[in-house]
Amino acid sequence: MLDPRRILLVRLSHLGDVVHALGVFHALHAAYPAAEIGWAIQREFAELVTPLPGLARVLCFDRRGGPAAWLRLRRELRAFGAEWSVDAQGNAKSALVARLCGAPRRSAPARADWQEPWAAWSANDRAPALRPPARHALERMAQLVAHVAPGSALPLRLDAALGPAEQEAGERALDERLPERGGRTVLLHLSTPGDVRGWALERWLGLVEALRARGRGVLVLSGPSEAELGQELARRTPRAGVAHWIGQRGLRELTAVLAAAARRGLVLVACDSGPMHLAAAHGLAVVALEGPQDAARTGPWPLAGPVSSRETPGHRVVRAREEPPCAPCLARRCRHPAGPVCMHGIEPEHVLAALAARE
Secondary structure, eight states: OOSOSEEEEEOOOOHHHHHHHHHHHHHHHHHOTTSEEEEEEEHHHHHHHTTOTTEEEEEEEOTTSHHHHHHHHHHHHHHHTOSEEEESSOSHHHHHHHHHTTOSEEEEOOGGGOSSGGGGGGOSEEOOOOOTTOOOHHHHHHHHHHHHSTTOOSSOOOOOOOOHHHHHHHHHHHHHHSOSSSEEEEEEEOOOTTOTTOOOHHHHHHHHHHHHHTTEEEEEEOOGGGHHHHHHHHHHSOSTTEEEETTOOOHHHHHHHHHHHHHTTOEEEEESSHHHHHHHHTTOEEEEEOSSSOHHHHSOSSOSOSSOOSSOOOOEEEOOSSOOTTOSOOOSSOOSTTSOHHHHTOOHHHHHHHHHHTO
8 A cells, every 4th residue: 555545553552552552653654644644542541642743533442431432433433434454452452443444454463463363364464473582562563564664764763752842841840749859869650559560569668768778869650540559658758858749640741751851861660561661662761670571572672771871771670589480471460379479579679789780
């Protein structure tokens, strides 16, 4: 399709994967600047992509809306009239969206790269499979881009195209929330309670205390899902050198703050999560706490590297020193008899060592 008029990008969720799909969007827009591009996405993530220059339409899906939500989405898809769909998700739900849009050409990753390979029948144009050792989620996106937009520049562009006003607002928001006392600040983004990839409250508390003992400032961020954990941590930590942003809302505001922190050479400590990938995509160095995950598949990109530079943030990955034989895994719930020991085994001193190693 040399001159498509309307292209539908399908990436419904989750936040980290939506961040990765930004690379597909930017490549499509650069390769086909005259095309109208729509993005089918779950409503809770739509704010991040709606202002993107070159994005003509955002088609929101309410994942808890039942059959009525699917009917509404189908009407919007047909009204948009895509000639070409690009499925950057690769599961049954995204396959259904691609079919409902009615596009005659339906591109998608290779069948081997689908979460639910049986649903790959929905695509009539699939990218070649990745060749080992490549297996990171972003390598899959790059493979898809090479197929749908040949000649696209690498590495993929992953930023959310913040405007000047958003960047200035991010600088102000960061200034307002940095601790008044303390040395070079470390940002912490708390993990959602109950998430198998999350770190326990006592571990976060121990890290805050250890950073303060070394004269470091600490800014603790928590979103709506982590607000209760953030409140408890704030109650148990002293004010000197520690600041809290509890229940932060707004994906583009968070993006702007993380981008501002990157420009100042700060570091974020976070578990494998959407905010972690959002930070890495905007140049903020990340120390990632990885338990059941395989960092080679879902770690911060670029993969953990040397000392920080503008081109290579110097991400670090921290794992438990003694992992159970079942790690890494992709399970949503830990099946180990003793619980998520791969996260319990990460100690604050391991994080401190990673911070020291990249400075």
